[in-house]
Structures are given as C-alpha cells and as structure tokens.
Amino acid sequence: MRTMTRLDITVHRTGELDASLRGAWHRAMDESPEYANPFLAPEFAIGVGRHRGGARVAVLREGGEPVGFLPFERNALGVGRAIGLGLSDCQALVHRPGVTWDSDELLRACGLSIFEFDHLVEEQKPFGRHVTGTFASPVVDLxxxxxxxxxxxxxxxxxxxxxxxxxxxxxxxxxxxxxxxxxxxxxxxxxxxxxxxxxxxxxxxxxxxxxxxxxxxxxxxxxxxxxxxxxxxxxxxxxxxxxxxxxxxxxxxxxxxxxxxxxxxxxxxxxxxxxxxxxxxxxxxxxxxRLMDMGRGEKEYKDWLKTRELRVGEGFASRRHPVAAAHRLWRRPVRGLRNTVLAHPALRDPADRLLRTVGTLRSSSRTDSERTQSPTAER
Incomplete structure (x- = not known):
C-alpha cells in the first residue's frame, strides 16, 4: 500500500489542467468503479471553474506521478466546498487504487480550514471521521x-x-x-x-x-x-x-x-x-x-425505478481553526434541520405544502407586477 509520506500535493486552477493531468485523472476514474461518475470527471471541474473564480484542483503525486485529484472551491477566508456543491450529486478525491492521505495535511496543502461536502463517495475513508450523516442515493442497474x-x-x-x-x-x-x-x-x-x-x-x-x-x-x-x-x-x-x-x-x-x-x-x-x-x-x-445514478433525495419515482442504493456522506472536514469553527456553527444547524424535515413524512409533507403556497403567492405577485408595468417599462 502506498504511504502518505511519499505524497506531494500541489494546487492548480482548473484551467491549468493540461492533457497529461487530465489523462492521469481519467485513468484513476477507470481503475475504480466508485469514481466512474461523470461529476467526478475533470471536464465537470473545468466547466465549473469557467464560472467560479475559487475553483481549484489539488493534485497528489507519488514519485512525481499524479495519483489523486481533489476538485474544490475556496473563498478568501479559506472556507472550502466540494466543486459545484449544490449541483454535483457525487463528490470525492479521485485517486488510483491503494492511495491514502491524511485529511489535515490535505486541507493544509489546499489552504483550507474547512471542506464541506454533501454527496461524498462512501469509499473515502480518510474523510470518514468528518462525516456527520450518510444518505441513500438510489441507482438503477441497466x-x-x-x-x-x-x-x-x-x-x-x-x-x-x-x-x-x-x-x-x-x-x-x-x-x-x-x-x-x-x-x-x-x-x-x-x-x-x-x-x-x-x-x-x-x-x-x-x-x-x-x-x-x-x-x-x-x-x-x-x-x-x-x-x-x-x-x-x-x-x-x-x-x-x-x-x-x-x-x-x-x-x-x-x-x-x-x-x-x-x-x-x-x-x-x-x-x-x-x-x-x-x-x-x-x-x-x-x-x-451500466448504471443510472438518480442522486440523493426522496422521490416516489426513484423508489419505483431503483434496483439498489448507494450511500453518500455529508459533513465538514476541518482543521483546528476559528474560521472552521464559525462556519460549522453556522452550517450544521441548517443542514440538520433540513435533513430532519426530509427524513420524516409527518414534517416533510406540510413543509412541501408550505413551499408550494409560497411559490403560488410568489407567482401571483409576479403576475400582478407585470400587469401594472407601463408600456415603456415593458419595452
């Protein structure tokens, strides 16, 4: 098994990924079925990087050879999140078989005090102690x-x-x-x-x-x-x-x-x-x-179609840092409340009805506003 002491970590903008690095990333995807999801491909990270200034990729090298890739976003305070958080349904440090790492060293190399994720591949053991909850992600074997x-x-x-x-x-x-x-x-x-x-x-x-x-x-x-x-x-x-x-x-x-x-x-x-x-x-x-990944979330049609479920993790990998503590105090209650509501139909159904009512009122208000616009304003 490879050891952490031999790993060198560098951080790059997504636009700096040349053909050689993209090829090494693709090989890591091919060698492990857990990383075959297209959201883990460099093309997705590069796409996000075109529109998000804080998009970065940590490249892990062993003996000069790239063996692992972590795409992430970082703000000026060193708060990090999985690339495309809120859009991506699969997140991971994509690596070749046998590679392991220390999460504190990784965050330090990336300039992060904290790293937030919500669809982490279950295989990511070095992040395991930072997972606050795991959730079903229905899939269809085709x-x-x-x-x-x-x-x-x-x-x-x-x-x-x-x-x-x-x-x-x-x-x-x-x-x-x-x-x-x-x-x-x-x-x-x-x-x-x-x-x-x-x-x-x-x-x-x-x-x-x-x-x-x-x-x-x-x-x-x-x-x-x-x-x-x-x-x-x-x-x-x-x-x-x-x-x-x-x-x-x-x-x-x-x-x-x-x-x-x-x-x-x-x-x-x-x-x-x-x-x-x-x-x-x-x-x-x-x-x-061979596999259709329908993503985390409770939907009736997913229950009808799924053949099994994967597990994805949610949490915050962090170092001892005041910014990390503040971010966790702010985000964890919000995530906890949302997860509690989604996990209990007795809470989820009324919440869903409330959101629909808000949506109806919003649409009605928007329509009324459009009706009162002057002809000049319409143009």
Missing part, C-alpha cells in the same frame, strides 16, 4: 434489452409497464405520435427544459437555480462537452413535434447521472416525467451505460 422498448419495459418494470404504455398511447392519440430522442442536439430544446425547470422551482417554492446566470452558462457549456468520461446528454420526449418532457445530465462511458428533468405541466396527467425516465433508462442501456 442491462441492454432484447427487442423494442415495450418488450424491455415489460421485462424490467412489469408493475409499471401496463399503466405507462397505456398513458403513452393516450398521449399519442390526444397530442401526437410519441417519439424519444436520447441525444438531442438542438439548443432550443435545452432552453425549453430550463424554462420548464425554472417555472417548476418557482411553482414549488424552491430556489430557482436557472435564475443564476452562471448556472445557465455552465449548463450551456456542458451541453457542448463530448468526451469519453463526460458527455452532456439532452434527452427529449416528443408528442408529434411538441416537446412534452426533457432531461439534461452528464454521462461517462458507464454511468449516467440524472440531473435536470422537467415536463410540460399542461400534460402532467399523462405522467410525462415517468415516461421520460423509463425511456431514458432503456436508451442509456443501449448506449453502453
């Missing part, structure tokens, strides 16, 4: 099907097949012929998806991620990335020429990460979101994907 989509659906999900196929037929009859495009390259479809998702966030009282220009720009950038370890895949379900549901997420050669899914709310009675996920799973399997 197998290429024989025959057409209906045959695959009946074999993979016999309990859902009858209802889903019936709704698809009704959608085709009422709106137009149903077709699915796994890798849609029309950027207009991506804009449609972001519009649907933005409206959904507002309607349900959640923070509208697409109200943040940098997230819109990041999504547009990742849409154009076409690499073996990270490809931005936009999938669209159509009825005739009308898009009714869409999903955008990254895929590696073997893992598909579910990310942004939304649908036309006017067609919600056809369950377009569920149809979308089932079509997506079947198509991803045909494209060589």
């Amino acid at each position: 197998k290429p099907g024989d025959g057409d989509y209906p045959a695959w659906l009946r074999g993979a999900y016999p309990g859902l097949a009858k209802t889903t196929l019936k709704k698809e037929r009704r959608l085709a009859r009422d709106v137009g012929e149903v077709r699915f495009v796994y890798d849609e390259r029309d950027p207009r479809a991506l804009r449609t998806l972001m519009g649907w998702k933005s409206a959904q966030y507002r309607r349900t009282g959640r923070m509208d991620r697409f109200a943040r220009p940098w997230i819109v720009d990041l999504t547009n950038h990742l849409f154009h990335v076409r690499e073996e370890h990270f490809t931005g895949v936009l999938s669209v379900l159509y009825a005739g020429d009308r898009p009714v549901a869409a999903h955008f997420g990254p895929t590696s050669s073997t893992v598909f990460a579910a990310w942004f899914t939304a649908y036309d709310p006017d067609l919600r009675y056809y369950s377009p979101g569920l149809i979308m996920h089932l079509r997506l799973a079947e198509a991803a399997a045909r494209h060589g994907v």
Whole structure:
C-alpha cells in the first residue's frame, strides 16, 4: 500500500489542467468503479471553474506521478466546498487504487480550514471521521434489452409497464405520435427544459437555480462537452413535434447521472416525467451505460425505478481553526434541520405544502407586477 509520506500535493486552477493531468485523472476514474461518475470527471471541474473564480484542483503525486485529484472551491477566508456543491450529486478525491492521505495535511496543502461536502463517495475513508450523516442515493442497474422498448419495459418494470404504455398511447392519440430522442442536439430544446425547470422551482417554492446566470452558462457549456468520461446528454420526449418532457445530465462511458428533468405541466396527467425516465433508462442501456445514478433525495419515482442504493456522506472536514469553527456553527444547524424535515413524512409533507403556497403567492405577485408595468417599462 502506498504511504502518505511519499505524497506531494500541489494546487492548480482548473484551467491549468493540461492533457497529461487530465489523462492521469481519467485513468484513476477507470481503475475504480466508485469514481466512474461523470461529476467526478475533470471536464465537470473545468466547466465549473469557467464560472467560479475559487475553483481549484489539488493534485497528489507519488514519485512525481499524479495519483489523486481533489476538485474544490475556496473563498478568501479559506472556507472550502466540494466543486459545484449544490449541483454535483457525487463528490470525492479521485485517486488510483491503494492511495491514502491524511485529511489535515490535505486541507493544509489546499489552504483550507474547512471542506464541506454533501454527496461524498462512501469509499473515502480518510474523510470518514468528518462525516456527520450518510444518505441513500438510489441507482438503477441497466442491462441492454432484447427487442423494442415495450418488450424491455415489460421485462424490467412489469408493475409499471401496463399503466405507462397505456398513458403513452393516450398521449399519442390526444397530442401526437410519441417519439424519444436520447441525444438531442438542438439548443432550443435545452432552453425549453430550463424554462420548464425554472417555472417548476418557482411553482414549488424552491430556489430557482436557472435564475443564476452562471448556472445557465455552465449548463450551456456542458451541453457542448463530448468526451469519453463526460458527455452532456439532452434527452427529449416528443408528442408529434411538441416537446412534452426533457432531461439534461452528464454521462461517462458507464454511468449516467440524472440531473435536470422537467415536463410540460399542461400534460402532467399523462405522467410525462415517468415516461421520460423509463425511456431514458432503456436508451442509456443501449448506449453502453451500466448504471443510472438518480442522486440523493426522496422521490416516489426513484423508489419505483431503483434496483439498489448507494450511500453518500455529508459533513465538514476541518482543521483546528476559528474560521472552521464559525462556519460549522453556522452550517450544521441548517443542514440538520433540513435533513430532519426530509427524513420524516409527518414534517416533510406540510413543509412541501408550505413551499408550494409560497411559490403560488410568489407567482401571483409576479403576475400582478407585470400587469401594472407601463408600456415603456415593458419595452
């Protein structure tokens, strides 16, 4: 086993990752299935780094050879967080088999007093003592099907097949012929998806991620990335020429990460979101994907589709430092309250209803404001 005493740690801006370092990072992903998730690829870190000035990568070297990579974000006070925290559904120090490290030495080399994470790969033992909770992350083990989509659906999900196929037929009859495009390259479809998702966030009282220009720009950038370890895949379900549901997420050669899914709310009675996920799973399997990672979070459709669960960790790796203590005192109660609410249906359901009420009031207020604008203001 490799020892920590032989490791040298340097820190780089994401834009400084040359082809050699990216290649070494890719090899580390290939050598351990735990790191095959596209959110752990250098392409994701580089994409975030285009829009986040504090994005960095720690490179661990053994005998001059790069053997580990930790992407992170750092502010001026030395507070660190996993790269893309709040967007990424998988976080880790990606390393070659047998490499280990000391978390205090790593943080010191990175100039961090504290490092926050919320989707940490379970394998990350050196961070283990800093994990404050572990959570289920549902996944779907995919197998290429024989025959057409209906045959695959009946074999993979016999309990859902009858209802889903019936709704698809009704959608085709009422709106137009149903077709699915796994890798849609029309950027207009991506804009449609972001519009649907933005409206959904507002309607349900959640923070509208697409109200943040940098997230819109990041999504547009990742849409154009076409690499073996990270490809931005936009999938669209159509009825005739009308898009009714869409999903955008990254895929590696073997893992598909579910990310942004939304649908036309006017067609919600056809369950377009569920149809979308089932079509997506079947198509991803045909494209060589072996695992669909649906990410941490309680959703009914995840319980329907999952074949098993991974465990991801949440917590704060920290050194003895006043900034670390202050950050932990501020963030831990917020995370603890959120996790308590999400873990108990008796609390989660009323909270969800409250958020929806807030979303309705917000939308109503926005509509009233738009109605009172002057013609000059509208232009």
